[in-house]
Amino acid sequence: MSPAPAGPLFISPPVEPTVDWLRLLPILVALPAAAILTWGLVRGRLPPAAAVAGLVLPVAAYALGMLMVMEKSKEAQFCGSCHVMEPVVKSLDATDGSSLAAIHYTRGLVPTGEACYTCHSGYGIWGTFDAKMAGTMHMLRTATGIYDLPLKLNGSFDINSCLGCHAGAASFRAVEAHQAPDLQEALLNHTMSCTGTCHPAAHPETALTGGNAPT
Amino acid sequence: MTRAACLLGLIALAILMLIEVRLDGATATIFSFVGIPALAVAVGLYLLHRWRAGAFHFTGASRPPTS
Numbered sequence: 001m002s003p004a005p006a007g008p009l010f011i012s013p014p015v016e017p018t019v020d021w022l023r024l025l026p027i028l029v030a031l032p033a034a035a036i037l038t039w040g041l042v043r044g045r046l047p048p049a050a051a052v053a054g055l056v057l058p059v060a061a062y063a064l065g066m067l068m069v070m071e072k073s074k075e076a077q078f079c080g081s082c083h084v085m086e087p088v089v090k091s092l093d094a095t096d097g098s099s100l101a102a103i104h105y106t107r108g109l110v111p112t113g114e115a116c117y118t119c120h121s122g123y124g125i126w127g128t129f130d131a132k133m134a135g136t137m138h139m140l141r142t143a144t145g146i147y148d149l150p151l152k153l154n155g156s157f158d159i160n161s162c163l164g165c166h167a168g169a170a171s172f173r174a175v176e177a178h179q180a181p182d183l184q185e186a187l188l189n190h191t192m193s194c195t196g197t198c199h200p201a202a203h204p205e206t207a208l209t210g211g212n213a214p215t
Numbered sequence: 216m217t218r219a220a221c222l223l224g225l226i227a228l229a230i231l232m233l234i235e236v237r238l239d240g241a242t243a244t245i246f247s248f249v250g251i252p253a254l255a256v257a258v259g260l261y262l263l264h265r266w267r268a269g270a271f272h273f274t275g276a277s278r279p280p281t282s
Contacts, residue, residue, distance in 0.1 A: 023235060026231060026235065027232075027235055030228050030231055030232065033224070033228060034225060034228050037221040037224045037225045037228070038221070038225065040217055040218070040220075040221035041218055041221040041222055041225065044217055044218050045217055046217065051261075051265075054221070054224070054261075055258060055261060058224050058227060058228060058254055058257070058258075059254065059258065061228065061231055062227065062231060062250070062251065062254055065231045065234060065235075065246065068234070068238070069234060069238065069243055069246060069247075072238050073238075073243060078238065078239060078240065078243070079240075081239035081240040081241070082239075082240035082241075085240075136247060139240065139243060139244045139247060139248070140244075140248070142240065142244070143244050143248065
């Protein structure tokens with residue numbers, strides 16, 4: 001991403017510095033856990049009370065760590081930390097209107113810090129769950145190198161991610177094409193997509209091919 | 216077996232510290248596919264050790280009658 005212009009006006013929302021409990025709690029639980037496990041490693045056995053603590057504390061530390069990962073992995077910066085996603089996240093800065101994602105991102109129509117997650121997760125608890133499951137599979141595929149370029153969406157895009165904001169918007173409702181019953185049905189049946197036909201592609205082709213020109 | 220479980224638990228905690236220091240795609244992948252399995256195996260090993268030592272066996276015995 002390009003360096004952002006400096007100044008307090010560009011920091012949103014302005015927040016007071018607070019303790020990052022999400023980051024701190026796993027450490028606070030992990031430290032006594034590590035002490036007990038080290039004791040067990042040296043002695044080869046643990047007293048019953050220490051054994052219970054040695055069992056519960058690492059699991060608790062991991063549960064808290066998992067919460068932290070779940071929350072921090074919503075950030076676009078996290079998505080862009082994988083080599084294959086780097087060009088996609090970089091392309092969000094484009095102001096030429098060439099991709100739907102960049103239009104939303106540069107105009108602030110989605111929370112810029114969590115832009116990827118906003119559009120690629122459904123609503124409700126199952127939307128989050130599905131997004132996290134998909135993210136885990138992405139990590140597995142990235143780690144094993146089992147993926148093809150250009151990157152393609154697995155299945156069809158959940159139009160509810162768009163409608164969550166647009167459905168109630170007067171400007172969206174006022175568009176004559178959006179009012180056509182057959183188009184509405186086609187979009188909801190996933191036989192037609194918002195992108196490609198009427199609106200620009202979600203992401204530029206060059207970004208989906210890992211930054212290389214499509215062949 | 217306790218030593219192996221403790222060692223695996225410590226490896227898992229070291230990986231947890233790794234994501235505390237730097238959370239990105241690489242460390243999250245290690246956390247998910249190395250750290251969590253290491254912790255699960257550690258817990259499994261310890262429970263197996265305790266089970267072999269006689270814990271968790273249903274003996275049919277209950278608390279002594281109070282009257």
